[in-house]
Amino acid sequence: MLTRTSTQSLTGQLADRLAERIRTRLLPPGARLPSVRECARQQGVSPYTVVAAYDQLLAQGLVEARRQRGFYVRDSAPAQEGRLPNAAPMVIQMMASRVPADASSLIRSMFHRPSDKPQPGMGVFPPEWMSSTFMPTAVRRMTSTAALQELSLQYGEPSGDAALRRSLSNKLVGINVPAAPDQIVTTVGATHALDIVSRTLLRAGDPVMVEEPGWALEFARLEALGMRILPVPRRADGPDLEVMAQYCQLHSPKLFVSVSVLHNPTGYSLTPGSAHRVLKLANEHDFHIVEDDTYSHLAPEHATRLSALDGLQRTIYVSGFAKILAPNWRIGFLAASPELKERLLETKLLATLTTPTLFERALSWCIDQGQLRRHAERVRIRLDGARGRAVKLAMAHGCTFASEPAGLFGWVDTGVDTDALTQRMLDQGYLLAPGSLFHARRPPSTMMRINFATSQDAAFWKVFSKVRAEL
Structure with a gap:
């Protein structure tokens, strides 16, 4: 809270607090600051202090004053219009028109x-x-003199460490996702895997269906790549199939991004009936599905997954270990059909060449020894x-x-x-x-x-x- 015993004036404290929120986008571009009177009441200071603080923000170029409307955070990068041509009124209403700043x-x-x-x-x-004793043990095993030399002084395999890909393949058997080791590509976390899929299958301007409510970063990431987002309402049993069908007829989307199990933020999980209808739409309208299974470690093994029903024909399975084990190891992976896997690997090679083998081998040991489970x-x-x-x-x-x-x-x-x-x-x-x-x-x-x-x-x-x- 603002304090009168600080070496900094109340005006300076308030201006610095608001400036930090603007720079970190906790106050996004276009947001309206509280009125002078309201801000003074909230912070327990005089209106004069608030006016002086807002003047400092104006001088720094962080806000703008709009006549008889108040103070607003400046939008240094105006959002592009995001409407699609020839969209039905219902579709236009649901379309994303700007990046969630x-x-x-x-x-x-x-x-x-x-x-x-x-x-x-x-x-x-x-x-x-997430603290454990087995993770340090796994790393020590991989950093013995011989192993450290072997794993550090040369590039790893482009697809990822072979031992980890075998471990992942065996692990996926438990949830009925049929992925051989050569169908798996390791990545720098699950978000990197999603990015590889987008850059491989999409081009700027392509329409993409994304569940809504959904992960905020996914909306922003796709918009930053120039994609046109088609929000699909997420229900308890799965995505709104009527909305998906309209999008398919009007815009021929290239991709559908879904969190089938323990959906973020609702916690919903896909039902078998809904999953079959989604796959039927994908086959009829020729689009791929990327299934983000980031929360797989928290879900029951019998949970319905599109990739298990589809056998990785139109689906691409994505997951990672930051949420459950080691955020800073940055290990994720994707699994796809053999043909598509090669295209995805090309995209990985262009961006990162390979991924660090040392932590991948350590994770493989954690999986094989049952420690992760x-x-x-x-x-x-x-x-x-x-x-x-x-x-x-x-x-x-x-x-x-x-x-x-x-x-x-x-x-x-x-x-x-x-x-x-x-x-x-x-x-x-x-x-x-x-x-x-x-x-x-x-x-x-x-x-x-x-x-x-x-x-x-x-x-x-x-x-x-x-x-x-x-x-």
């Missing part, structure tokens, strides 16, 4: 936490949840308990769940505008994930995504309840 804020928060408090908006487990079981048990506590706290403080709580995330209705709520909670040291982030056009929303692992703190919910009441 602050999609990176959730990613930045992983590196720059607003405080030492638990952060309900985070997208990862707390580090202490046992670790995931411990995390799931701990998450089940955390989820129960977080749900009780959320409901006790007036929130409702839009979907049955499952997996790592909860999709919560707060009853107030969560963009405004997010800015107010930052003043209290908490980062939220507002519902608008998970939509292509970022409409106002009363929804927010909570991380069950970091939402068990009763102190957070008390502050949340107080701030929401003020709104």
